[in-house]
């Protein structure tokens with residue numbers, strides 16, 4: 001993966017150590033600074049990293065500071081970024097499963113380095129669960145689509161992610177009733193989502209594939225829905 005990294009002085013040490021870990025794990029790191037522990041202002045470094053993720057120049061981003069709070073706030077002001085503030089493995093896991101977090105924020109003064117690495121590893125490995133969580137993310141992005149101007153009154157040059165949402169239908173593996181669910185095609189051509197049946201509440205494991213002509217194929221454990 002292409003990973004954007006950025007910190008201020010308070011996150012510099014972990015940024016450098018996480019960078020080594022990522023490179024050793026085979027990732028491509030784009031380091032947006034800072035380059036020392038001399039006091040700086042975090043928006044200067046965090047915003048360009050978040051923008052690189054939103055623009056698709058990097059697949060994911062990791063931002064670090066003292067608490068991680070200011071860094072998460074800056075990243076989340078960039079449309080298309082979903083930054084989760086993580087302080088343990090569980091928040092990293094849920095940040096992926098529920099929020100499809102493409103950026104995480106870590107507070108170097110809050111947790112030890114072993115925990116920080118465990119967070120990064122979990123966040124890299126955990127897939128998005130989709131289903132009801134996708135519906136909620138869609139609602140966040142809808143808000144951006146209807147509020148396209150930034151705080152300076154400039155329109156966002158980024159595409160609205162609502163353009164990338166499609167609807168699919170599925171016959172529940174348990175009660176055989178058909179229901180529909182949203183698919184975010186920007187999440188990749190092959191996705192696995194967990195979708196709870198609105199009739200019987202059975203949790204269906206659904207494979208979603210998108211071919212080159214834009215056709216969605218929906219497969220379950222037991223059948224192909226087409």
Ligand SMILES: O=P(O)(O)OC[C@H]1O[C@@H](O)[C@H](O)[C@@H]1O
Pocket residue numbers: 008010011039042064065066067068069070071
């Ligand atoms: O070192 P100082 O400037 O006190 O604090 C910087 C940190 O304070 C928080 O807003 C941010 O997390 C930032 O990293």
